Amino acid sequence: MTLTPSADRAAAPAEPPGPSAASGPSAASDPSAASDPSTASPDRLAKGLIGTTDLVFFVVAAAAPLTVLAGIAPFAIGVGGASAPAAYLISGALLVLFAAGFTAMSRYVRNAGAFYAYVARGLGRTLGVVTAYVAVVSYNLITPGVAAAFGYFAAGHIEQRTGAHVPWWLLSGGCVAVVGVLGWLKVTLSAKVLGVALVLEVLSLLLMEGGVLADRGTAALDPVSFDPSLLTQAGVAGMFVLVIGAFTGFEATAIYAEEARDPARTVPRATFIAIGFLAVFYALGTWIVMGAYGTDDAVAQARADGGPDLTFRAAERFVGLWLSDTMHVLIIVSAFASALAFHNAAARYLYALGREGLLPRGLGRVSPRTGSPGRAVLVQSGFNALVIGLGAVLAVDPYLVVLLWSNSVGVLGIMVMQALAAVAVFAFFRTDRRGMSAFRVVWAPLLAAAGLAVLAVLALFNFDLLTGRTGLVNWLLLVPVPVVAAAGWLVARRIRRTDPERFARLTEVDVERD
Secondary structure (H helix, E strand, C coil), X not given: CCCCHHHXXXXXXXXXXXXXXXXXXXXXXXXXXXXXXXXXXXXXXXXXXXXXXXXXXXXXXXXXXXXXXXXXXXXXXHHHHHHHHHHHHHHHHHHHXXXXXHHHHCCCCCXXXXXXXXXXXXXXXXXXXXXXXXXXXXXXXXXXXXXXXXHHHHHHHHHHXXXXXXXXXXXXXXXXXXXXXXXXXXXXXXXXXXXXXXHHHHHXXXXXXXXXXXXXXXXXXXXXXXXXXXXXXXXXXXXXXXXXXXXXXXXXXXXXXXXXXXXXXXXXXXXXXXHHHHHHHXXXXXXXXXXXXXXXXXXXXXXXCXXXXXXXXXXXXXXXXXXXXXXXXXXXXXXXXHHHHHHHHHHHHHHHHHHHCCCCHHHHCCCCCCCCCHHHHHHHHHHHHHHHHHHHHCCCCHHHHHHHHHHHXXXXXXXXXXXXXXXXXXHHHCCCCCCCCHHXXXXXXXXXXXXXXXXXXXXXXXXXXXXXXXXXXXXXXXXXXXXXXXXXHHHHHHHHHHCHHHHHHCCCCCHHHC
């Protein structure tokens, strides 16, 4: 999930395993491992706990569909005009190309480090370590930012309803604490919580869309939004930066591969379902929101002062005030669900790097009771609390500063890693396609890499759309990514020089080898 300012007031290359690696024993072959995490090794995540539905909940809840359609889509409409619905479909299609190769490689690389492991296996361990450090910063920055959004939305709602002023940081701190507890407990509990939140979000949006269609009929579905000529207009590049950010988190399916049941099937299935659902749901929802007013009027309103309330006003007008009020409550739930999903992903990156010795090894230990990465969860929770605390002490705006600044850096970092991972997939299968089609492991990854690289560059040049700031602030916000990348490169070179055997073992911990 990423929000925008306009929403605020509403080396030695890895030796790839042979084809037989994919056919090794899976977690599903050991029921006791799935049912009793305490029997697992202290440095291995509990296996066989997560199914396809759970993975979809993690991914879609992280994307926060209600927040996207109520907060980001109006701004995308204002920036890019009537082509916003098509932009969501095009972005989804690009990510499907990425997923084609990404999921093909997931048969051979099942590591909680996800992007780190993929890049290391395809492009070499040095670049993989660089990716690992960028991943840790990116995911760890997004989580407290979304927790700050929770506090912002919740405090505003409480004050509006009761007149009581509750500090945002107090509510955000509560969010961090609850998310930490859920992250420490068995991962299936988080999936259930996310599932409930997601169903409520989706139902509220479907009710709004149904109300618009019942009143306006096919007049609400203006085909002009899919006119290819609109994609040449001014503002389209900036719009795509906002739109692609709405899918952030879909790659988390691979992060949970070590804990999934039958990951060779579960990870690809969940990835395609999540991307397909988000692309269609975003496109249809944006299209209908525009249709509620008429295309031209919707674009004009999105560019006006009341633009952020476009979706809420449609809900009130075509269904009732009660739905608009409900959606205002559910956007708080949406922020909590997104914080939980990103917290779990961030903790697993910390765990994976601790296990590899790229971060303190204590992070690579799991809770014997729940099979979760307990120490990584504690560290991630502490970092979340630190960021929220700094925001409170400095008295900055929780939305315009804590959320937007942290999320903008995190989203850009993830986009760069996606482009690298796509190239890594091509490199991994370059000499041996392992029986897969050339489209899936050659052309799809290359097309995805090109598209994602273009979008990453556009995000860099349109960084002000993500942060709401210009000039020196943006330059300072961009510093962490190259700094941690350089640190990763230095660490990798040191390990390769001083301990070649350890360097050669990096990313070799896979679920099928446990």
